[in-house]
Amino acid sequence: MVQFGRRRAFLREAEWRCADPVFERSLNNEMNAWLEETGGPSVSDPHPDRTAAREIARRMGGRVLLSVKSGRSRAPEVYMGRRQMSLAFPGKMLKLR
Numbered sequence: 001m002v003q004f005g006r007r008r009a010f011l012r013e014a015e016w017r018c019a020d021p022v023f024e025r026s027l028n029n030e031m032n033a034w035l036e037e038t039g040g041p042s043v044s045d046p047h048p049d050r051t052a053a054r055e056i057a058r059r060m061g062g063r064v065l066l067s068v069k070s071g072r073s074r075a076p077e078v079y080m081g082r083r084q085m086s087l088a089f090p091g092k093m094l095k096l097r
Contacts, residue, residue, distance in 0.1 A: 002053050004062035011053045013078045014040075030056055040079050048079045 009018035016027035041048035
């Protein structure tokens with residue numbers, strides 16, 4: 001759980017959830033931008049959602065209140081899939097299906 005001012009949001013498997021749909025969209029847009037810029041959490045990161053939440057909190061002026069590792073998380077596979085969906089080339093984006 002991450003707090004941004006009076007709003008709180010949850011990150012699970014690379015998707016943000018928030019009671020405010022406009023703010024939720026902003027979080028997911030920032031997440032997509034971060035993934036495109038950096039590739040996201042390391043492939044060997046044991047807690048990719050925690051790493052992503054910390055980075056988005058840093059970028060958007062929030063703070064992580066609570067981090068809990070779920071049982072069998074698909075997060076590593078989700079981040080890998082999102083990382084492979086778009087490959088950045090200078091001046092172009094190549095989208096893979």
